[in-house]
Amino acid sequence: MAVIELKNINKYFGSGTSKVHVLSDVNFTAERGQLILVVGPSGSGKSTFLTIAGGLQTPSSGNVIIEDQAVDQFSKKQRDELRLNHVGFVLQAYSLVPYLKVREQLELVTKVKPKGNLDDRELKELLNQLGIDDLVNKYPSQLSGGQTQRVAIARALYANPEIVLADEPTAALDSARVIVVGKLLKELAKTRNKAVVVVTHDARLTEFADMTYEIMDGKLYLKDLAPVDK
Amino acid sequence: MYLALKEIRHEKLRYSLIVAMIVMITYLIFILSGLATGLANENTQAIDSWHAKSIVLDRDANVNLSQSTITNEQVNGAQLTKSQALIGQSPVVVKQNNRKKESAQFVGLKGAQYIAKDLVISSGRKAQNNHELVADQQFKMDGYRLGNQVKFNSSSTQYTIVGFTKNAKLNVAPVVYGSLKTWQTLRNLPSGNLAGSAIVSKTAKFSGRDKGLKTYSNSYFISKLPGYSAQNTTFGFMIGFLMVISLVIIAVFLYILTIQALPMYAILRAQGIPAARLVRTILSQSLILMACGIVIGAILTAITAKLIPFGAPIFFNVPMLSAMAVGLLLMGIIGAAIPARKIATVDPVQVIGG
Ligand SMILES: Nc1ncnc2c1ncn2[C@@H]1O[C@H](COP(=O)(O)OP(=O)(O)OP(=O)(O)O)[C@@H](O)[C@H]1O
Ligand SMILES: [Mg+2]
Numbered sequence: 216m217a218v219i220e221l222k223n224i225n226k227y228f229g230s231g232t233s234k235v236h237v238l239s240d241v242n243f244t245a246e247r248g249q250l251i252l253v254v255g256p257s258g259s260g261k262s263t264f265l266t267i268a269g270g271l272q273t274p275s276s277g278n279v280i281i282e283d284q285a286v287d288q289f290s291k292k293q294r295d296e297l298r299l300n301h302v303g304f305v306l307q308a309y310s311l312v313p314y315l316k317v318r319e320q321l322e323l324v325t326k327v328k329p330k331g332n333l334d335d336r337e338l339k340e341l342l343n344q345l346g347i348d349d350l351v352n353k354y355p356s357q358l359s360g361g362q363t364q365r366v367a368i369a370r371a372l373y374a375n376p377e378i379v380l381a382d383e384p385t386a387a388l389d390s391a392r393v394i395v396v397g398k399l400l401k402e403l404a405k406t407r408n409k410a411v412v413v414v415t416h417d418a419r420l421t422e423f424a425d426m427t428y429e430i431m432d433g434k435l436y437l438k439d440l441a442p443v444d445k
Numbered sequence: 446m447y448l449a450l451k452e453i454r455h456e457k458l459r460y461s462l463i464v465a466m467i468v469m470i471t472y473l474i475f476i477l478s479g480l481a482t483g484l485a486n487e488n489t490q491a492i493d494s495w496h497a498k499s500i501v502l503d504r505d506a507n508v509n510l511s512q513s514t515i516t517n518e519q520v521n522g523a524q525l526t527k528s529q530a531l532i533g534q535s536p537v538v539v540k541q542n543n544r545k546k547e548s549a550q551f552v553g554l555k556g557a558q559y560i561a562k563d564l565v566i567s568s569g570r571k572a573q574n575n576h577e578l579v580a581d582q583q584f585k586m587d588g589y590r591l592g593n594q595v596k597f598n599s600s601s602t603q604y605t606i607v608g609f610t611k612n613a614k615l616n617v618a619p620v621v622y623g624s625l626k627t628w629q630t631l632r633n634l635p636s637g638n639l640a641g642s643a644i645v646s647k648t649a650k651f652s653g654r655d656k657g658l659k660t661y662s663n664s665y666f667i668s669k670l671p672g673y674s675a676q677n678t679t680f681g682f683m684i685g686f687l688m689v690i691s692l693v694i695i696a697v698f699l700y701i702l703t704i705q706a707l708p709m710y711a712i713l714r715a716q717g718i719p720a721a722r723l724v725r726t727i728l729s730q731s732l733i734l735m736a737c738g739i740v741i742g743a744i745l746t747a748i749t750a751k752l753i754p755f756g757a758p759i760f761f762n763v764p765m766l767s768a769m770a771v772g773l774l775l776m777g778i779i780g781a782a783i784p785a786r787k788i789a790t791v792d793p794v795q796v797i798g799g
Contacts, residue, residue: 271715272794292719299717312448312709314455326447327718354455 217280218378218410219245219268224277226263237263238274239433245412247377250404250423253414254438255430261414262307262382264430268412269302269380270294282377299328303371305381310367311355317366318351324374333373344399345369346392360387368396372403379403379411385420397423448723449730460734463698467738468745470691471773474684475746475766481680482765483758488673490614491552492663495530495560500666501644501653508661508669510534513642515658520640523653530558533628533641537597539580539621544588549581550615551597553628553641560645564622569608575626579608581619597631616670617758684769691773695780699731703784707791715793724785728778735777739770 226238237260245251245268255261266272267279270286271294279286282301286294298304311320325332333341342348345365355363364387371379379400385393401423404411413420421427427438453460501523506513511534520531533553540546554561556572564571564579569591572579580589584606589595594603604623613620625641632639644653652660661669668674703710710723746761753759 266794272792295714295717295719297717298715299719302717304715306712306715310712312713313706314452315448319451323447324716327722 217244217246218282219243219412220278220280221268221274222278222280224264224267224274224279226260226267227275236433238267238435241277241433241435243268243428243435245378245410247408247410248404249425250401250411250413252420252424252427253412253430253435254416254418254421254427255414256416259430260433261416261430264435265380265382265412265414269304269378270297271304299374300331301377303374303376303379305364305368305371305379305384307382307386311363311370313355316352316354317347317358320366320370321373324370328374331375333375338373341369341372344395346395361389361392364388365392365396368399377409379409381411381413381415383415383417384413385415385417390419393417393419446726446729448726449733452726453730453733459702463695463734464737464741466694467691467735467773468741470687470694471739471742471770472745472749474687474691474769474773475742475761476749476759477680477683477687478765478769479746479750479759479761481677481684482762483760484617484676484680485673486760487614487617487758488670488676489667490612491550491620492615492667494565494612495645496647497645497663497666498649499646499651499660499662501646501651501658501660502642502666504657504659508666509671510642510666511536511671514639515641515644515653517638517640519653519655519658520644522655523644523658525558525644527559528647529651530560530645531555531625531641532560532643532645533625533632534615534643535628535631536618537621537631539584540596541589541593547584547587548618549584550618550620551628551631552615552620552622553625554622555625559647561622564610566608567611569606572607572623575624576602576604577607577623578604579610579622580606581613581621582609582611583614583619584621585609597627600630602630616672688769688772688776692776692780695731695735695777696783699727699781699784700787703727703787707787710788710791711793711795714791720789720791723788727785727788728781731777731781732774735774739773743770 221241221243224238224241225236228235228237241264253261253264267274270279270281270289273287281297286297289297312323315323321338339348342351345368347362347365347369350358350362350366358366364384368381368384381400385396388396397420400411400413403409429436429438502508502510503513503515515531525531535551537549537551538546539549561571566579567582569579578595589606591606591608593606595606596603604627610622613622628641629639649662713723714720750759750761
């Protein structure tokens with residue numbers, strides 16, 4: 216069953232002569248149990264695509280349906296609520312609060328959303344898998360780029376969202392870690408029945424994906440370059 | 446609150462600097478208002494101790510006690526009761542052989558009238574003849590003793606201090622109470638027909654029944670004391686400006702900090718943390734900073750109050766200072782409003798980019 220459905224999405228930035236058409240007639244579905252990869256060159260609209268799919272920004276036209284709800288009709292507040300409870304974002308940059316220790320980054324999730332998060336045992340296992348269980352008392356400034364990225368992944372997964380949207384989650388990771396994260400995301404989709412969408416230009420992740428799309432000139436293609444039909 | 450406290454704890458230096466500035470402003474505000482109240486008190490203490498509701502002055506004296514004179518006929522015509530008293534006021538320099546000169550306000554009283562009768566003596570006794578005086582406590586503080594002989598201005602007549610009284614200040618100078626006879630000599634009015642400077646009344650509706658006299662309410666009379674209103678306005682302005690400065694400081698600092706932290710707020714917004722919660726964070730931060738500043742400022746003020754040399758005209762009116770503290774907190778809330786707006790309207794996508 217589709218948890219994310221994008222129908223005929225168009226997104227423009229700017230106006231007049233500087234108007235850019237970033238996404239054109241994008242159709243996309245993601246289902247539970249799937250790990251979907253979206254690849255494309257820098258500036259092709261991957262982040263734009265992902266933030267629209269997660270209700271973080273609205274398309275210029277088209278429909279965004281998340282868990283059978285027309286998100287493009289949502290108020291700001293409703294979209295906050297959707298992201299808080301149903302969508303886990305792993306963002307490309309600046310993903311942690313600078314003055315909170317790793318442990319407190321997770322604590323903050325509990326403060327804002329007391330229910331439905333991972334229990335202690337599951338959290339421990341997650342931190343263990345990501346290899347960051349001994350970093351819980353460190354501040355972001357004391358972490359390396361890759362560690363930061365893994366903490367950001369842990370933070371998003373801790374809230375136990377049905378939908379996980381990750382923007383370049385492996386950019387700063389070495390090959391061994393990429394395999395760990397790839398496995399983790401795949402396992403998340405399979406055993407926990409979540410919809411996982413990853414945008415990246417990291418080819419090392421393709422082997423874990425159920426499906427790989429490519430964004431080119433604002434259009435979304437299945438990797439064999441055939442335009443995606445509804 | 447969680448985020449607010451965590452951030453303050455993590456960025457100790459930054460926030461200590463802001464608090465330090467608020468401490469200084471609070472301290473300045475408290476000390477200034479202490480001085481303002483203290484000086485205002487020293488202007489009016491004596492008048493307050495008379496429990497006056499109205500004051501009758503020479504109509505042409507421009508509501509100035511020193512300029513006012515009342516004749517014997519006018520006093521007779523006014524028909525004083527036991528709620529009125531005639532006073533004769535004159536600035537004097539008090540001299541004693543080996544002590545420093547002291548500027549004072551001489552107030553001549555009639556022993557049979559209420560001000561002299563009700564005068565509270567803290568040590569010694571009341572004056573019983575024209576050569577005896579009751580002086581403000583300030584003289585005692587400055588080394589004068591009961592039984593000391595003093596002279597006024599350049600005259601050679603000797604007077605004896607026979608008593609001290611508390612809270613007798615007029616126009617920021619200590620009062621010396623004596624007789625109206627002495628007042629006449631001080632004013633060089635050779636047994637003429639001038640009786641005194643003013644009639645003080647405990648009742649509001651007292652009339653001098655004379656075209657040459659006019660009755661003023663006590664509050665109006667006080668507001669016209671030389672320098673009194675100007676002084677209060679000056680202090681009021683200074684305190685007001687300090688309030689505004691504190692507002693600007695908190696607003697500017699919080700604004701800069703917010704702008705720096707905007708990507709972080711964007712992240713939190715992207716995670717779906719409601720804007721209202723983040724706005725609460727910045728508001729509570731502002732209130733915490735203000736409260737810390739005010740508390741430390743108040744402690745410093747209390748220490749200063751203990752250390753300040755006796756006799757400095759400073760008086761801490763706790764309800765008034767509390768009101769100012771509340772005012773400062775309010776400035777904190779207003780100061781946080783602009784950064785709060787910035788946070789409420791941050792667009793995660795714009796800031797995070799991608
Ligand atoms: N808010 C915006 N205003 C104007 N143009 C924008 C805005 N956001 C994105 N763009 C433009 O849209 C295009 C796609 O941006 P996007 O961030 O989606 O690319 P991307 O595929 O994520 O790139 P990268 O791999 O470098 O992260 C870019 O040309 C970018 O300049
Ligand atoms: Mg991007």
